[in-house]
Amino acid sequence: MSKEKNIVVGCDIGGAHLKIARAEDGRIVEALTLATPIWLGLDRLIDAARAARRLFAGSRLNVFTMTGELSDIFPSREAGIASLLSIVTEHFPGKSLIYAGRSGFVAPDKATALAADVASANWHASAAFVAKHAGDTLFVDMGSTTTDLLVTQGGRVVHDGYTDAERLATGELVYTGFTRSALIGIASAAPVKGAMSPLMNEYFASIADVHRILSVLDENDDKQPAADGQAKTVAGSIARLARMVGRDASDLTPPEWRELARWFSEQQLRTVHDAAFRVAGRLAGDSAAPVVGAGIGRWQIRRLAARMERPFVDFADLIAASDDARSEASSAAPAAALALLAQDMD
Structure with a gap:
């Protein structure tokens, strides 16, 4: 039997x-x-x-x-x-x-x-599993909306905050994600044709548009409607990005829009990078401790690991x-x- x-x-x-x-x-x-x-x-x-x-x-x-x-x-x-x-x-x-x-x-x-x-204890579950199976790490999970950053050390999760309010203050929770974050939450101004252009304080575009333009977005991971309810295509994303700087898609060339998209993704990474340096202070002197990445934003977390000069391990592995x-x-x-x-x- x-x-x-x-x-x-x-x-x-x-x-x-x-x-x-x-x-x-x-x-x-x-x-x-x-x-x-x-x-x-x-x-x-x-x-x-x-x-x-x-x-x-x-x-x-x-x-x-x-x-x-x-x-x-x-x-x-x-x-x-x-x-x-x-x-x-x-x-x-x-x-x-x-x-x-x-x-x-x-x-x-x-x-x-x-x-x-x-x-909001989901971060604790993922980090507890990583602590049990990967040892000393900087665990980073970037989802659609938020990014969690935790140190695992000695088989346990090491954290300074627990509630959302506490974790926001410690850098262990960063309210930015790979698809749903509004671009006005990423920056207040962006470079257009060599000058910093203030952004429209409207939900005209999301970071999903940026990552779609950069060809790093799996469309399966973007499950919510676009900001304008229109097509989730590169052309549609460029039109939405253009509105953020008070323009139409025809005002710049496709390569110029791609450069602007790259800048927004870089701004997001810088925000996460700053938090990662704070959280990873417990791992100072342990350069072998990897960044373990989870969530739909693993493309961004790989870039973070490279900047921190740490190995990258996918949670999937x-x-x-x-x-x-x-x-x-x-x-x-x-x-x-x-x-x-x-x-x-x-």
Whole structure:
């Protein structure tokens, strides 16, 4: 008689995306990211849970982390956690546990009382997995909206902040990501034809447009509509970028727009680089400690590692996974980490 598979599903409920990773016998076999803009209604998350139901087939345990409680659909983080826990209980099949970071895994009915630990703890799950499997590192996860930077040392996660407010202050959380960040949040002025042009204080374009123009964006990773709701093409992205500097696409040549896009991506990298130097201070003198990169922004993190003169290790190379699932699992690192961390739990 064949042994029954040990199936655990990890889920990261964000404000913009639901990330899911299915592990069978300690190996990620499928990972998936679905657009769930819950600021438009919680039905977006419920619909995604239904669409992904097949990933939960046969699972003995589902484990959840979340950042969606920050969505402005909720009056507070605690209210957001309570609402998301209700959806987990009602709309996700099977037994569930909630990841409460420093408090470990807890039952859903205990999680509300640990709201301060549950809130936005997805970074802790990924970093805990890296600490266990990669030793001393600078772990950097750039998603669609934010970038997490943590040191792992001596088999544990070393951090100065825990809450979002604390981590923003320490540089361990930088509010910039590979697709959703508005360009007005990257800079207030940009070089156009040799002069610094102030930017329009409007959401005319996102960093996804920049990375599309530079041909480094996987279109699968840009799951939200463009700022103007128009085509997500290079021409469309150039038109949106042009509006940011009060121009039309025809005002500059394609190479000139590409140079402007390169400048914006560089500005984003500089912001992350500054935070990385602060956070990596604990690794001073250990030049062999690598940068471990996760998330859809791994292209940017590779550049960061080169600037810091440190080796780069993809989170995908630390996990047991099928070839088809490996890259997507790295993009959904918190979900994959949870599924693997919980493999031996009862």
